Amino acid sequence: MKLKGLAFTMILIFSEEVFAEDKSCDMPDIEHGRIAPYYYIFKNHYFPMDLNKKLSFSCLAGYTTKTGKQEDITTCTSEGWSPEPECFKKCKKPVLHNGFFSDQKMLYKIQETLHYTCALGYKTTGGKDEEVLQCLAKGWSSQPSCNKELETCLAPELYHGNYSTSQKVFRVKEKLRYTCDDGYFTTGGKISEEAECHLYGWSLTPKCTKRRNRCSPPPLPPNAKMQTHPNTFWHGKVIHVECELNFQIEGSEEIRCENGKWTTPPKCIEIKEKIPCEEPPAIMNGTANIFSKIYYNGDKVTYTCENGYHLKGSDEIICKNGKWTPPPKCIENNENCKPPPEIEHGTIVNELLPSYVTGSSVEYRCNIYYLLNGSQKSQCVQGKWSTPPICLEPCIVNADHMNNNNIEMKWNIEGERYFLHGDNIDFICKQGYDLSPSTRPSELVVQCNRGELKYPTCIRKEFGGKCGSPPIIRYGNVIGLSQMSYENGSLVEYRCPDYHVLQGSKTAYCLQGQWTTPPSCVEPCLLSSTEMENNNLILQWNFDNRPYFFHGEYISFLCKRNSFLAASFTESELRVQCHRGQLKYPRCIEKGRVIKQ
Numbered sequence: 001m002k003l004k005g006l007a008f009t010m011i012l013i014f015s016e017e018v019f020a021e022d023k024s025c026d027m028p029d030i031e032h033g034r035i036a037p038y039y040y041i042f043k044n045h046y047f048p049m050d051l052n053k054k055l056s057f058s059c060l061a062g063y064t065t066k067t068g069k070q071e072d073i074t075t076c077t078s079e080g081w082s083p084e085p086e087c088f089k090k091c092k093k094p095v096l097h098n099g100f101f102s103d104q105k106m107l108y109k110i111q112e113t114l115h116y117t118c119a120l121g122y123k124t125t126g127g128k129d130e131e132v133l134q135c136l137a138k139g140w141s142s143q144p145s146c147n148k149e150l151e152t153c154l155a156p157e158l159y160h161g162n163y164s165t166s167q168k169v170f171r172v173k174e175k176l177r178y179t180c181d182d183g184y185f186t187t188g189g190k191i192s193e194e195a196e197c198h199l200y201g202w203s204l205t206p207k208c209t210k211r212r213n214r215c216s217p218p219p220l221p222p223n224a225k226m227q228t229h230p231n232t233f234w235h236g237k238v239i240h241v242e243c244e245l246n247f248q249i250e251g252s253e254e255i256r257c258e259n260g261k262w263t264t265p266p267k268c269i270e271i272k273e274k275i276p277c278e279e280p281p282a283i284m285n286g287t288a289n290i291f292s293k294i295y296y297n298g299d300k301v302t303y304t305c306e307n308g309y310h311l312k313g314s315d316e317i318i319c320k321n322g323k324w325t326p327p328p329k330c331i332e333n334n335e336n337c338k339p340p341p342e343i344e345h346g347t348i349v350n351e352l353l354p355s356y357v358t359g360s361s362v363e364y365r366c367n368i369y370y371l372l373n374g375s376q377k378s379q380c381v382q383g384k385w386s387t388p389p390i391c392l393e394p395c396i397v398n399a400d401h402m403n404n405n406n407i408e409m410k411w412n413i414e415g416e417r418y419f420l421h422g423d424n425i426d427f428i429c430k431q432g433y434d435l436s437p438s439t440r441p442s443e444l445v446v447q448c449n450r451g452e453l454k455y456p457t458c459i460r461k462e463f464g465g466k467c468g469s470p471p472i473i474r475y476g477n478v479i480g481l482s483q484m485s486y487e488n489g490s491l492v493e494y495r496c497p498d499y500h501v502l503q504g505s506k507t508a509y510c511l512q513g514q515w516t517t518p519p520s521c522v523e524p525c526l527l528s529s530t531e532m533e534n535n536n537l538i539l540q541w542n543f544d545n546r547p548y549f550f551h552g553e554y555i556s557f558l559c560k561r562n563s564f565l566a567a568s569f570t571e572s573e574l575r576v577q578c579h580r581g582q583l584k585y586p587r588c589i590e591k592g593r594v595i596k597q
Contacts, residue, residue: 025049025076032063033087049076059087062371062422066137068109070424090422091135098122099146106449107422108135118146120501121550123199153197160184161208170197180208189214215257223247223268233257243268245298248321271297275322285309286330295319305330308357333358335383345370345391356380366391371421392421393451406433406458407444419448429458437489437509438516465513475500475521486510496521499548522551525578528585536563536588540574549578559588 027039027047035057039046049055058071065072066086074081090107093114099122102115117130124131125145134141153170155163161184164177179192186193187207196203215233220226220241227240237257243249251266277295280288286305295301299319305311313328337356340348346366356362361379366372366389374389397417402408409417410426419425427444429435435444436457443456467486470478476496486492490510496502496519504519527547532538540556549555557574559565565574566587573586 024051024078025053025081028055028057028074028081028085030057030085030087032089033057033059033085051076051078055081055085057085062090062107063087064090064109066110068111068135070109088137091140094133094140094144096144097146098148099144104454105447107447110135110137114140114144116144116146122146122148127199147199153202156202156206158206159208160210161206163206172197172199176202176206178206178208184208184210215260215262218255218257218262219265221265221267223270224249224266235259241266246271271321277319277322277324280317281324281327283327283330285332286311286328288327297321303328303330308333310358333382337380337383337385340378340380340385341388343388343391345393346372346389358382364389369394369418369420373421394421395419395423395425395448395451395453397425397453401453401455402427405455406430406460407456421448421450423448425453427456433458433460435459437491437511459512467510467513467515470508471515471518473518473520475523476502476519488512494519494521499524499550501551523581524548524550525553525555525581525583527555527583531583531585532557535585536560536590537585549583551578551580553578555583557586560590562591563588564591565589 025048027043027049028035035055039055053076054073055076056071056073059065064070064087066083066088072083072085074083074085088110090109091112091114093101093106093108096116099116099118102117108114112135114133114135115130116133118124123129123146125147131144133144152172153174155168155170155176158178161178161180164179167176170176173196175194175196177192177194178186180186185191185208187204187209193204193206195206214235215237217233218226218239218241223244224241224247225244227242230237233239235257239255239257241249241253241255247268248271249266250269251264253266255265256263274296277299280290280295280301282288283303286303286309289302289304291301292299297319300316301324302316303311304315309330309332311328312331313326315328317324317327335358337358337360339352339354340356340362342348343364346364349363349365358380361377363377364372365376370391370393372389373392374387376389378388379386395418397409397419406429407427408430410428425446425448427446435441436459439456439458443454446453446455465488467488467490469482469484470486470492473494476494479493479495482492488510491507493507494502495506500521500523502519503522504517506519508518509516525548527549536559537557538560540558555576555578557576559574565571566589569586573584576583576586
């Protein structure tokens with residue numbers, strides 16, 4: 001009987017040990033993420049978690065998993081959680097000048113793409129009309145850029161040199177060689193160089209400048225080093241030299257490049273005898289953190305200030321050849337702050353005071369459903385508060401808006417339909433309805449953007465009226481052959497002639513027998529040499545010698561020599577904007593000429 005009891009006890013202990021080994025995954029700490037609340041409440045019951053058990057986690061608003069999801073599942077393995085539960089900040093829409101993005105979203109998940117197109121007359125960095133960016137864990141794959149496209153390049157004025165040709169205007173990819181006069185050099189330090197005409201101008205600006213001989217790298221003595229490391233050493237360049245630890249400089253600490261030669265460098269003499277530094281100097285209202293009675297070359301000591309004071313200068317000093325580097329100062333914090341700034345849709349948690357000393361801080365809290373963005377605390381620093389957070393507005397899903405657009409929420413949520421800024425809301429078409437041709441399937445997932453929601457649109461399946469020929473627009477036309485009849489959901493694309501600006505969507509859709517609003521082509525302005533002559537005007541810039549200017553583009557004029565601006569015009573009116581083919585020319589008057597009223 002005793003043997004049986006012992007065997008039972010051993011089996012029980014062994015099974016408990018195996019069971020304990022199986023529980024190998026602790027509760028994960030997910031920055032900017034969370035797991036279900038009951039895991040936190042009953043932590044000791046669920047964790048450590050058994051091998052092969054799965055755990056769901058979600059990311060907070062404004063963050064996604066590495067695969068771009070709001071939620072994901074991780075599995076407990078012998079190596080820990082796999083994949084590792086992580087949340088990454090979404091990519092904010094970048095700034096783009098002279099172009100436009102394909103959608104209106106402000107935040108993008110990891111792996112999501114953003115398509116952008118450059119305006120007419122502009123190209124991407126790669127010379128294309130449009131490009132695609134991707135949101136990665138480290139940020140955008142590249143920064144969008146739209147640069148002005150030039151059809152030709154003008155040879156700039158060249159002083160102290162000559163061009164290899166008398167040609168003045170060059171096409172894209174054509175090259176221009178120039179040679180500098182004796183004693184003058186190109187930007188790259190050569191006698192002759194070649195520039196290439198690109199879409200955005202010359203690859204380099206032809207220029208000849210006079211330079212004296214440059215020096216080779218400085219002849220440093222043993223155990224010496226330069227404080228800075230420039231790539232080239234032109235005439236007049238000064239280099240500061242310092243010695244390695246336990247070596248003392250002898251001679252000038254500076255050497256100078258003079259017409260290709262260096263001035264005499266110093267020497268670094270070894271300090272054979274250890275020279276101690278005196279006790280670290282005391283400072284007013286501060287303390288040196290002393291750790292030894294004797295200090296030698298290279299030893300460091302740090303300082304701290306008393307309460308109510310702050311350091312000015314480096315907080316540490318170094319023993320160099322028997323002398324300490326200058327110590328810092330402790331400056332009194334004597335400038336108080338007024339009461340902290342209030343924030344919209346939020347409150348200050350702390351009790352408000354009439355005045356706050358430097359170093360004080362207050363904590364903010366947002367109203368329910370509002371998302372706090374920025375630091376939760378604001379600190380008083382020398383009379384000024386650091387930037388407080390802002391509370392981002394939530395979105396409320398409106399039943400009337402859903403009915404008007406024939407949509408409903410994919411997931412049935414009881415009670416108030418509030419969503420935090422950055423949350424995604426999934427919609428679906430009501431039964432018997434399909435997506436409108438003007439709505440992409442991806443637009444059924446809508447992101448809350450500071451209280452704003454862009455609802456997708458669905459239309460009845462049985463509505464399928466055909467459309468006639470697409471509407472005609474002034475100055476523009478439909479790309480491809482126009483038909484007499486179009487099926488419901490068809491689309492056509494419009495284009496404008498050169499120098500005309502396309503306004504609105506470039507596509508029109510056939511919806512239930514009616515075409516959506518087509519774009520318009522806004523005419524350019526034609527520069528009139530007669531008007532310029534009559535008003536004594538010249539162009540401030542040559543604008544590549546083109547006669548046309550886009551709608552919205554600015555043209556800068558100057559008064560001709562021996563002319564002045566008429567009294568009825570101001571200086572700012574010399575800069576004129578092209579508006580739908582119309583230019584308002586300023587007026588300049590010749591000196592000595594009397595204008596009859």
